[in-house]
Amino acid sequence: MDAISSAIAALRVGRGTVRRFRQSGAWGLNYSGLSGSGFHVVLRGTGWLLTADVPPVELGPGDIVLITSGADHALASEPRPLRNLPAVDLGPAEPDPGPADFELLCGAYRLAPGRYVHPFLAALPDPIVVPSSGRLDSVIGLLDEEQAAGLVVDATRHALLDLMLARALRRWLDTADWSDPTDPEITAALQTIDTSPETRWTVRELSRRAGLSRATFTRRFAAAVGRTPTAYLLAHRLDQAARLLVETDSTLSTIARRTGYSTEFALAGAFRREYGIAPGAYRRKHR
Structure with missing residues (x-):
């Protein structure tokens, strides 16, 4: 599994949303405080496009703004201070029909408080502007049409969100003058965990595979990821379990085996401590 696939798969623990906005006259949409x-x-x-630290960027038809880690930002009819714009309404209401000066399609995986985006996404600039090229028009058109018709069920929405994010990220990475700041040994360790969360990894084994001493590996991992290897492994396994609960009909014992837990009871206890809810209740709530 490549880094983009790992990062986007990890996002699916969040709520996938798609919404169209229409604006006319003097308008502004402030997306702040989101994860x-x-x-x-x-x-x-x-x-x-308005942010707190970067000069405003003008956007036109076909331009894509990627929000990699939930950075505060806004979209507006003209440059203005971010703090002066009202917070956007992210409810399910559809915009008024009819023509408008500006039309925008937004899609996102919104994470619950306390959840973190994958370290690969966290290492990227935020936000990113991908200029219009026409290469993503078919994906955009399909997502817009199905969303407008009210046909986007969860499975379709997630597939289209994944495809849109993956292709836009790949296009930017292929053309951007960007130097990857990530630690290659730690990136390899993340790939190992992401690919095989069911394996009973120890810090000793992960550090050996990275070719580092245990102390050096732990220090560099925490610096790069913001969590210890053990904390990351635990969170990744439980995020994987949460996705499987929502996206599959697998039994809890099967999910436990796929996420590195010896029994369904061990998984249930860890899941409840992390998410504050039992696995069965989580499945019913999110399905």
Whole structure:
């Protein structure tokens, strides 16, 4: 599994949302205080991407804004301070029909408080602007049409969100003058965990595979990821379990085996401590 696939798979523990916005006159949409990753695609008109630390960026039809780690940002009809714009309403209401000066399609995986995006996404700039190229028009059109028709069930929504994020990220990585700041040995260790969460990894074994002493590996892992190897492994396994609960009909004992737990009772106890809810109740709530 490559880094992009691992990162996007980890996002699916969040709630996938798609919404279209139509704006006219003087307008502004402030996306602040959110957690997760997503994108905005300009469908019609021009607007400005606003952040706290970077000069405003003008956007036109086909331009994509990637939000890799939930950075505070806004879109507006003209440059203005971010703090002066009202928070966007992320409810399910559809915009008024009819023409508008500016039309925008937004998609995201919104993570619950306390959940973190994958370290690969956290290492990228945030936000990222991917200029219009036409290469993603078919994906954008399909996502927009099905969303507008009310046909986007969870499975379809997640598949299209995954495809959109993966292709936009790949296009940016192929063209950007960006130097990857990640630690290659730690990146390899993350790949190992992401690919085989069911394996009973120890810090000693992971550090041996990375070619580092245990102390050096632990220090560099924590610096790169923000958590110890053990904490990351635990969180990744439970995020994987949460996804399997929602996306499959697998029994709890099967999910336990796929995520490195000896019994379903061990998984249930760890899951309840992490998510504050029993696995069965989590499945019913999110399905």
